[in-house]
Amino acid sequence: QKEVEQNSGPLSVPEGAIASLNCTYSDRVSQSFFWYRQYSGKSPELIMSIYSNGDKEDGRFTAQLNKASQYVSLLIRDSQPSDSATYLCAGLDSNYQLIWGAGTKLIIKP
Amino acid sequence: EAQVTQNPRYLITVTGKKLTVTCSQNMNHEYMSWYRQDPGLGLRQIYYSMNVEVTDKGDVPEGYKVSRKEKRNFPLILESPSPNQTSLYFCASSPKIWDLGNYGYTFGSGTRLTVV
Numbered sequence: 001q002k003e004v005e006q007n008s009g010p011l012s013v014p015e016g017a018i019a020s021l022n023c024t025y026s027d028r029v030s031q032s033f034f035w036y037r038q039y040s041g042k043s044p045e046l047i048m049s050i051y052s053n054g055d056k057e058d059g060r061f062t063a064q065l066n067k068a069s070q071y072v073s074l075l076i077r078d079s080q081p082s083d084s085a086t087y088l089c090a091g092l093d094s095n096y097q098l099i100w101g102a103g104t105k106l107i108i109k110p
Numbered sequence: 111e112a113q114v115t116q117n118p119r120y121l122i123t124v125t126g127k128k129l130t131v132t133c134s135q136n137m138n139h140e141y142m143s144w145y146r147q148d149p150g151l152g153l154r155q156i157y158y159s160m161n162v163e164v165t166d167k168g169d170v171p172e173g174y175k176v177s178r179k180e181k182r183n184f185p186l187i188l189e190s191p192s193p194n195q196t197s198l199y200f201c202a203s204s205p206k207i208w209d210l211g212n213y214g215y216t217f218g219s220g221t222r223l224t225v226v
Contacts, residue, residue: 036214041222044200044215046215049214090153097158098210102152
């Protein structure tokens with residue numbers, strides 16, 4: 001099992017709908033979690049971080065963390081074509097190293 | 111503007127010819143890191159540095175060297191590049207290693223390296 005696992009996609013969502021991205025993690029990864037967005041050929045950009053169980057909202061983005069089930073998700077409301085990108089999930093381990101998933105490619109269809 | 115600057119953006123080289131990818135940050139960050147990104151494998155850490163003169167291996171250090179003589183610079187050296195080092199490389203920084211939980215990374219714009 002990979003330590004941070006994501007479905008590679010592509011995930012296709014109509015414009016204006018909610019995009020739901022999921023990530024599961026192993027016992028090694030137990031602290032903060034991050035969602036990064038990466039456009040093709042560009043560097044990752046931090047969207048949100050989450051440390052506690054529950055939901056965290058920032059504009060159209062909501063991160064959800066469930067430590068008991070070891071998953072973290074990102075919801076994007078009112079999806080726009082500009083949201084089309086690869087979304088990387090990452091978690092911090094006890095040695096303060098970020099462990100990355102391979103990313104989910106999201107396509108927003110106009 | 112606060113940023114991490116990598117050079118070059120694109121590089122095509124031949125097997126065995128030594129090369130250096132430069133990385134510089136202007137944010138006075140102590141923690142710096144190099145990653146490579148390959149399709150389906152995600153970001154894998156090559157080396158990291160917690161401060162000047164303090165470097166350590168990441169998950170995939172074979173074939174790479176780094177140095178940290180100044181706080182702002184963290185060059186990545188490939189002494190004898192091979193085709194399996196063809197990849198997209200990112201330099202990243204954070205104020206301190208334990209600030210990763212709060213701030214995550216600031217990434218450079220990337221270097222696409224092709225070794226033929």
